[in-house]
Amino acid sequence: MTHAAHVMPFDVMLFDGIGALPAPVAATLRRLRAVLPAQADAAQAMLGRVLAPLAESVWPEMAWRFSSLTNTGVPVEFAWTTREAAVRWTAEVAAPETDDGERLAIAARALDWPVDSPSADLAMWFEHQCDCRLKFGAWASARHGDGTATKLYADLPSGRLPAAWQGRHPVLHSTLLFWRMAGVNPDGSVEFYARTHDLDLSGLAALAHTLLGDAAPMMNRLAALMPGCDLPRPSGLSVALSANGEPRALTWFTFAKAIYRDDAQVAAVLRGVGSGVSAQVYEALSSGPDDGRWRHGMVGVGADIAGNAWVQCGVRPT
Numbered sequence: 001m002t003h004a005a006h007v008m009p010f011d012v013m014l015f016d017g018i019g020a021l022p023a024p025v026a027a028t029l030r031r032l033r034a035v036l037p038a039q040a041d042a043a044q045a046m047l048g049r050v051l052a053p054l055a056e057s058v059w060p061e062m063a064w065r066f067s068s069l070t071n072t073g074v075p076v077e078f079a080w081t082t083r084e085a086a087v088r089w090t091a092e093v094a095a096p097e098t099d100d101g102e103r104l105a106i107a108a109r110a111l112d113w114p115v116d117s118p119s120a121d122l123a124m125w126f127e128h129q130c131d132c133r134l135k136f137g138a139w140a141s142a143r144h145g146d147g148t149a150t151k152l153y154a155d156l157p158s159g160r161l162p163a164a165w166q167g168r169h170p171v172l173h174s175t176l177l178f179w180r181m182a183g184v185n186p187d188g189s190v191e192f193y194a195r196t197h198d199l200d201l202s203g204l205a206a207l208a209h210t211l212l213g214d215a216a217p218m219m220n221r222l223a224a225l226m227p228g229c230d231l232p233r234p235s236g237l238s239v240a241l242s243a244n245g246e247p248r249a250l251t252w253f254t255f256a257k258a259i260y261r262d263d264a265q266v267a268a269v270l271r272g273v274g275s276g277v278s279a280q281v282y283e284a285l286s287s288g289p290d291d292g293r294w295r296h297g298m299v300g301v302g303a304d305i306a307g308n309a310w311v312q313c314g315v316r317p318t
Helices: 023-033 037-056 100-110 122-129 201-212 216-225 263-273 276-286
Strands: 012-015 019-022 076-081 087-091 138-144 148-155 178-184 190-196 235-241 247-255 296-304 309-315
Touching (some): 023 037, 023 276, 037 100, 076 276, 100 138, 100 148, 122 178, 178 235, 201 216, 216 263, 263 276, 263 309
Antiparallel strands (some): 012 019, 076 087, 076 309, 087 138, 190 235
């Protein structure tokens, strides 16, 4: 490989002493800094570390546009929720040429998780992915609010759950759900994400009632998000469980383009459900230049066992 292969692509911006960030990510962080300065600074520093391996890729022309996180391949997606005012992101942790089976360990190190952490039991996830065909391997994620919380997203090969989780809760055995990935937290709690082809509004309400005890908070939020519509098919679900398998939250989601005409329509709806500083965070995320591609990714609603409900959305940085 010649030295020229390591020249930084034109759409990457450097932060002194931190590393390389794609220009859309840098621009989004600048807008977020006007709303949540300390949180944006914390996100910038951590993203700089997490994305540093991509700047050393032997495929520099692909390093900033290979990811399945976004529709343009940029390796970072930001997230917004009415639940709180925070800077949330998910990112790739290694260059495109890196084997997917190596990404979970890289993600753990990038977030300063000990790979032998007894609480998160990362060994179980390493073993589960071993010698399997993976779609993305692992991503790193963080939420910068009052403090910083981190999460590892682990690929679930062939829709299988680790053996240790297969008997934790009946919902994990549902034939309606095909499990795609797990969001692993440092305390050992896990959020499992699934695709479902046959779920409708009544089925979602029944599931929310079973898991949370009351479906009304979630279904009321959903009605504000997509009034008069049944659920598009397929769609997605996530179930958050404690380390002991006790339900904590349920989220339903789908691609924004499955229920809205364009980004402008999504923005009009989300502006109507947000308030306070959280609404300002959404404006910072969504007010970048229009590049003619969908900027809103997955949009959905969630609820927890305490009766709280929220709207959330992934937003590609521009």
